[in-house]
Amino acid sequence: MLWGYFMKLVVAARVAIYVDAIYGNIPHHNGTSLLFASLLYPFQMYADFGGYSLIAIGTANILGIQVMQNFKRPFFATSISEFWQRWHISFSSWLRDYLFLPLAFFISKKLRKEIYLKIDTAKWVYFIAVMITFVFAGIWHGADVNFLLWGLLFGFYLTCSIWTYKLNRRIRKKLHISKKSIFYQIAKIVITYSLVSVAWIFLRAPNLSAFEVLRKIFSFPGDLFIGMLSTFTPIIVVIAILLMKDIADEYFPERLLFFESKYKAIRILSYSTIIIFILLIGVFDGSQFIYFQF
Amino acid sequence: MVKKLVINIAIVAFVVIILDFAIGSVLRYFYFREISGIHFRTTYALEKADSDIIVFGSSRANHHYVPEIFENALKMSFYNAGRDGAGIFYHTAVLKSILKRNKSKVIILDYAGGFDKRERDYDRLSCLLPYYKYHDEIRRIIELKSSFERIKMVSAIYPFNSEILNIAIGNMKTNKDNYIDAQGYIPLDGELQAEIEFADNAINYEIDNNKVNYFKEFIFIAKKAGAKVIIIYSPIYEKYQKKQEIDICRSICNSMNVPFLDFSKNNLFLQNRQLFRDVEHLNHKGAIVFSNIVVNKIKFVSSAIKRDKASETSKIVGNIPKV
Numbered sequence: 001m002l003w004g005y006f007m008k009l010v011v012a013a014r015v016a017i018y019v020d021a022i023y024g025n026i027p028h029h030n031g032t033s034l035l036f037a038s039l040l041y042p043f044q045m046y047a048d049f050g051g052y053s054l055i056a057i058g059t060a061n062i063l064g065i066q067v068m069q070n071f072k073r074p075f076f077a078t079s080i081s082e083f084w085q086r087w088h089i090s091f092s093s094w095l096r097d098y099l100f101l102p103l104a105f106f107i108s109k110k111l112r113k114e115i116y117l118k119i120d121t122a123k124w125v126y127f128i129a130v131m132i133t134f135v136f137a138g139i140w141h142g143a144d145v146n147f148l149l150w151g152l153l154f155g156f157y158l159t160c161s162i163w164t165y166k167l168n169r170r171i172r173k174k175l176h177i178s179k180k181s182i183f184y185q186i187a188k189i190v191i192t193y194s195l196v197s198v199a200w201i202f203l204r205a206p207n208l209s210a211f212e213v214l215r216k217i218f219s220f221p222g223d224l225f226i227g228m229l230s231t232f233t234p235i236i237v238v239i240a241i242l243l244m245k246d247i248a249d250e251y252f253p254e255r256l257l258f259f260e261s262k263y264k265a266i267r268i269l270s271y272s273t274i275i276i277f278i279l280l281i282g283v284f285d286g287s288q289f290i291y292f293q294f
Numbered sequence: 295m296v297k298k299l300v301i302n303i304a305i306v307a308f309v310v311i312i313l314d315f316a317i318g319s320v321l322r323y324f325y326f327r328e329i330s331g332i333h334f335r336t337t338y339a340l341e342k343a344d345s346d347i348i349v350f351g352s353s354r355a356n357h358h359y360v361p362e363i364f365e366n367a368l369k370m371s372f373y374n375a376g377r378d379g380a381g382i383f384y385h386t387a388v389l390k391s392i393l394k395r396n397k398s399k400v401i402i403l404d405y406a407g408g409f410d411k412r413e414r415d416y417d418r419l420s421c422l423l424p425y426y427k428y429h430d431e432i433r434r435i436i437e438l439k440s441s442f443e444r445i446k447m448v449s450a451i452y453p454f455n456s457e458i459l460n461i462a463i464g465n466m467k468t469n470k471d472n473y474i475d476a477q478g479y480i481p482l483d484g485e486l487q488a489e490i491e492f493a494d495n496a497i498n499y500e501i502d503n504n505k506v507n508y509f510k511e512f513i514f515i516a517k518k519a520g521a522k523v524i525i526i527y528s529p530i531y532e533k534y535q536k537k538q539e540i541d542i543c544r545s546i547c548n549s550m551n552v553p554f555l556d557f558s559k560n561n562l563f564l565q566n567r568q569l570f571r572d573v574e575h576l577n578h579k580g581a582i583v584f585s586n587i588v589v590n591k592i593k594f595v596s597s598a599i600k601r602d603k604a605s606e607t608s609k610i611v612g613n614i615p616k617v
Contacts, residue, residue, distance in 0.1 A: 229459070230457075230459035230460040230463060231456075233459055234456070234459065264302075268302070268305055268306055269309070271306045272306055272309040272310050272313060275306075275310045276310065276313050276314065276317065276451065279314065279449055279451040279452060279455065280317070280451055280454075280455065280456075280458060281455070281456055281458070282455065282456075283456065284455060285417035285420060285439070
């Protein structure tokens with residue numbers, strides 16, 4: 001629960017200062033700043049929503065109610081489908097169980113031939129079911145064209161990953177890249193994160209300015225907007241802290257324990273340090289945002 | 295089980311209190327030792343400024359009034375207490391602290407903050423939190439931010455929230471060497487490139503009565519301290535039909551017999567883009583031109599007041615020749 005407060009008050013609110021400053025003034029910012037803000041935005045979303053979820057889970061635990069994990073270090077996903085197994089798990093599993101699977105079953109019953117337009121029926125079934133599911137997911141976020149495009153883009157990503165699965169495998173074999181190679185895994189994480197960031201531009205940019213953002217990112221480079229160094233630096237620091245915690249939980253779950261350490265002193269120091277961090281660099285009002293604009 | 299939980303919570307609370315006190319004390323020590331930057335200027339304004347002329351206002355005040363020009367022309371000491379993003383609550387707090395120990399002769403308020411209701415204008419009072427403990431006179435103003443401020447101030451770290459890096463920078467000699475701070479005035483360079491625009495500010499905003507009352511209080515306490523009070527709306531590079539804040543300013547100034555100098559429609563500035571850094575701020579060249587004009591107006595207002603103390607100040611302002 002305390003980590004949830006840290007994510008919400010420190011990471012999400014602090015990253016929001018930068019993202020809001022850039023996205024609140026798209027015409028005045030260059031592609032580099034827009035790219036950087038777009039890469040930060042998923043962290044804001046994760047820390048905000050993931051933080052809220054942890055606070056809710058912790059509160060429920062205090063009351064003796066066990067609630068499922070909602071976010072499982074989503075930025076370590078190596079594919080879009082894995083990303084959705086780690087992001088907003090309660091919602092994505094509901095979509096899978098009550099929309100995607102019944103739809104896929106229904107469509108597969110309707111499409112009787114094995115091949116349509118030289119493509120396996122199974123791929124068509126997946127394409128139609130995933131598109132409908134993500135269009136619904138988009139509209140669930142809000143009745144706006146932006147959300148619809150966001151849903152379509154994720155549907156497109158997932159379809160591509162399934163349709164090109166064999167091609168990817170062939171390329172990997174030809175280049176002698178091991179599936180377990182660390183560089184291959186890192187590359188997949190980076191690509192997945194980049195694709196998610198692009199999709200989220202449609203969630204963050206107002207109206208249809210997402211296209212303007214994308215145009216600028218690809219055609220209008222320049223110096224990165226830093227604003228006040230004293231506001232910009234903590235953003236990088238808190239993201240590093242969040243990532244370190246997630247790396248520890250993801251790759252060293254039994255070794256680097258802080259909140260669940262068997263030593264009481266470490267547990268107490270961990271809780272105290274987080275509270276002090278919240279007091280030191282948490283964002284409690286809008287004053288940070290105001291000064292960042294000047 | 296419950297007993298164990300309570301003991302653990304108590305231990306964490308104890309460690310947090312110790313750490314909070316220790317870190318908060320270190321931050322306080324270094325905050326008040328800063329030698330440059332925005333904290334240093336705020337501390338100087340609240341605790342040391344004792345000049346004859348003091349300018350209050352936001353970034354527009356900070357970048358528009360050149361101390362040297364006022365001091366040479368009026369033979370009086372000058373301090374620019376303008377602060378980026380500050381509003382009427384901040385100005386009143388600083389004025390109260392200054393008047394507690396010093397009697398200024400002329401108090402200029404460059405006011406363009408508006409009187410509309412905005413939550414963030416209260417958030418901006420965070421910058422006064424480090425002074426809450428030892429400045430009784432500004433506590434009431436800081437508590438406008440929220441009714442929980444008094445409780446939050448139990449933490450020694452809270453007043454310095456998010457300021458750790460600014461405190462470190464403010465203590466560096468290199469920052470002082472690179473930072474031009476002429477009695478509070480920070481010059482701006484660069485020239486505005488954009489063409490003049492017509493800003494439609496005719497919208498009527500919801501008025502924040504707190505702001506109106508604090509604006510009146512500012513004038514009242516400055517006048518009560520025996521200072522000449524002048525309210526100024528400094529030049530802006532935009533044309534407009536109607537600005538609600540100017541109308542309110544003018545009306546309050548008239549009712550309180552205080553000169554209100556409105557430069558927002560001054561052609562000298564509207565026709566000279568090269569005097570601006572951006573739409574709302576003059577560059578150093580523009581600040582020099584503007585400061586000279588203000589000096590002449592202060593001379594005129596002073597002599598007029600001396601000539602006929604009984605006459606209404608609003609009439610005097612009306613008679614000021616166009617620049």
